[in-house]
Amino acid sequence: MSKYKEIDLGHLKTYSVLERYSKVNTEAFAKPGKVGISDFLDCLPDVLAAQDLKELIGHCKAAREKGKPLIIGLGGHVIKCGLAPLIIELIKAGYVSCLVSNGSVMIHDYEIARFGSTSEDVSAALADGSFGMARETSQELNHLSKEAYARGEGLGEAVGRHLGANSANPHLSLLASAYCHGIPFCVQVAIGTDIIHQSNYAEGPALGYASLKDFRIFCNQVAALNQGGVYLNFGSAVILPEVFLKALTVARNVCGEVKDFYTAVFDMNMHYRARVNVAQRPVETGGKGYYFIGHHEIMIPLLVKSLL
Numbered sequence: 001m002s003k004y005k006e007i008d009l010g011h012l013k014t015y016s017v018l019e020r021y022s023k024v025n026t027e028a029f030a031k032p033g034k035v036g037i038s039d040f041l042d043c044l045p046d047v048l049a050a051q052d053l054k055e056l057i058g059h060c061k062a063a064r065e066k067g068k069p070l071i072i073g074l075g076g077h078v079i080k081c082g083l084a085p086l087i088i089e090l091i092k093a094g095y096v097s098c099l100v101s102n103g104s105v106m107i108h109d110y111e112i113a114r115f116g117s118t119s120e121d122v123s124a125a126l127a128d129g130s131f132g133m134a135r136e137t138s139q140e141l142n143h144l145s146k147e148a149y150a151r152g153e154g155l156g157e158a159v160g161r162h163l164g165a166n167s168a169n170p171h172l173s174l175l176a177s178a179y180c181h182g183i184p185f186c187v188q189v190a191i192g193t194d195i196i197h198q199s200n201y202a203e204g205p206a207l208g209y210a211s212l213k214d215f216r217i218f219c220n221q222v223a224a225l226n227q228g229g230v231y232l233n234f235g236s237a238v239i240l241p242e243v244f245l246k247a248l249t250v251a252r253n254v255c256g257e258v259k260d261f262y263t264a265v266f267d268m269n270m271h272y273r274a275r276v277n278v279a280q281r282p283v284e285t286g287g288k289g290y291y292f293i294g295h296h297e298i299m300i301p302l303l304v305k306s307l308l
C-alpha cells in the first residue's frame with residue numbers, strides 16, 4: 001500500500017451524456033460517395049507540396065496493389081471533424097490494414113456510435129468541475145477495458161466488438177468498422193489524459209494491460225511495413241509519433257529489416273515530434289517521409305477521395 005493519500009472519487013458528481021451540450025453531431029459529418037476529383041489532381045503543379053501529395057497517393061495505391069500495409073494513426077480532432085465516414089470508405093476499399101489512436105479517439109468514436117454527438121464545451125464545463133463527467137462514457141468504456149483484460153484482448157478489439165453490436169450508429173464508428181472487417185484498432189492510452197481516467201470506475205491494471213496488448217499488436221503491424229508499406233499520421237502531435245517510433249524499434253529489433261517504406265503527417269501545424277518521429281527518423285534507412293499542413297476537414301477528404 002502507498003503511504004500517500006489519493007483523492008476519494010466516490011463523491012464525484014456525474015451527469016448523463018444525453019443532457020450535455022455537444023459541439024459535434026452526426027448531421028455535420030462528411031458524406032461518403034463518389035466524387036470526381038481526378039481532374040483537380042491533374043491540374044496541380046508538379047512542385048513542392050502538390051508534387052509530394054501526388055507521390056504519396058501513388059505510394060498508397062502501390063502498397064495496396066503489392067499487399068503491403070497502410071496504417072493510419074489518428075488524433076481526436078479527426079473524429080471531431082466528422083471524418084470517420086471517409087476513413088471507413090478506405091477500410092471498405094481494402095486500403096487500411098491497421099488503425100492506431102490515442103484514447104481520445106476511442107472516447108469520441110464511442111459517443112458518436114452510441115449517442116450521435118460528442119465534444120463538450122470544455123471551457124464552460126471546466127469552470128464548475130463537470131468536464132468529462134459524462135456517466136455513460138466513463139462507466140461503459142472502463143467496463144470494456146476490464147472485459148478486455150479478462151478476455152486477454154486489446155482495448156480496441158473489445159470496444160469495437162461492443163459498438164458493432166450495441167450502438168445506434170455502428171456504421172459511423174471506426175472501432176466497430178475495424179472490428180467488422182478484421183482490422184486491428186490499437187488504442188494507446190496515456191493515463192491521465194482522457195476523461196474516463198477521472199472516474200472511480202477506472203482500473204489501472206485493466207487499462208494498462210489492454211493498451212499494452214494493443215501496442216504489441218501494433219508492433220507486429222509495423223514490422224510488415226518493410227519494402228513499400230505506408231504509415232499515415234492524422235493529427236497526433238505527440239503520443240502517436242512517440243508510439244510509432246517505439247513500435248518501429250521493436251519491429252526492427254525482433255524481425256530485422258524494416259525499411260524502404262513511406263510515412264506522412266497530416267496536421268494543422270508543424271509539430272516537432274510528428275516531424276522527426278514520423279516524417280524523418282523512420283525513413284533514414286530508406287523510403288520517404290512527407291508533412292502536409294492544413295485543416296483536417298479539407299486535407300483528409302482530399303487524400304481519401306484521391307485514393308478512391
